[in-house]
Amino acid sequence: MKLKTTMLAGALLLAQLSYGQTTDPSPYCVAGYDDLPEPWSHYISNVTLGSLNNSTGDTAYAAPHYVYYNNITAPDLRAGSTYTLSVSHDLTFHFIAVFIDYNHNNSFSDSGERVLQQKYSSITSPASTASITIPATATPGTTRMRAMVFESDNYIGATNAEPCTADTLEWGETEDYNVNIVPATGVNEISKNNADLFYPNPANGVVYADQSFVGKEMTIYNVEGKVMRHGVIGNKKIDVSDMAPGQYVIKVINDSGVYTQRMSIVR
8 A cells, every 4th residue: 555655646746747847936936835734735727828728637736836837838929919818726715816027027026917816705617717918018038927826814805916925825836837928010010111210121230220219128039029139229229240131020119109110131
């Protein structure tokens, strides 16, 4: 009997390791649980968003019940587009919450980054859902998302869920994921005839920006949506001398909106 129990425990651990890549949340805050004063089983069984569909069964990840699934392909989420987020779970906890670090500052506490929340009094289904729109100002590229189910005596009268668990939450499970924010297409797109806003096009070593874009945030993407250059336009010049020839999209946010323009680099 003891041998069977040991083999079962080993099989469960192996299955969890095959799902999860790491149990280290850094540089983000602690998200595990202490199971005190006595252990209760709360779990996430599935997270779905865009092309992400990760099922992990009806058991929590091994104590302290935190896992970062960074070995799963990140779904592409286009800025300005709306997606259905779904988290399946058990029904015996106080909160279900999901956070996305839209500005990449290694925190989930900024305004608008809690994208799903349900409190115990409104949970009637084993799946919590939300319709989320990716902000046009979201920083492009690989972005951390955190899904949580948890119970705590300290949260019985609470209004909002928090993304960290250090010394405050007794029971639950937290799963972190990567999502990939890609730029919006056709948002205030600059006319091809308006050649004095970004020029020359095609470009070789330097792209010049219109004066209205100086001091504004700029991002250049390749055709696959990967961020190739990101920063603030300092003196009208954007150095592209180290970028491979090809087709790109340049996006700038100024006081009147978000602008994108297709750009070619030649040598």
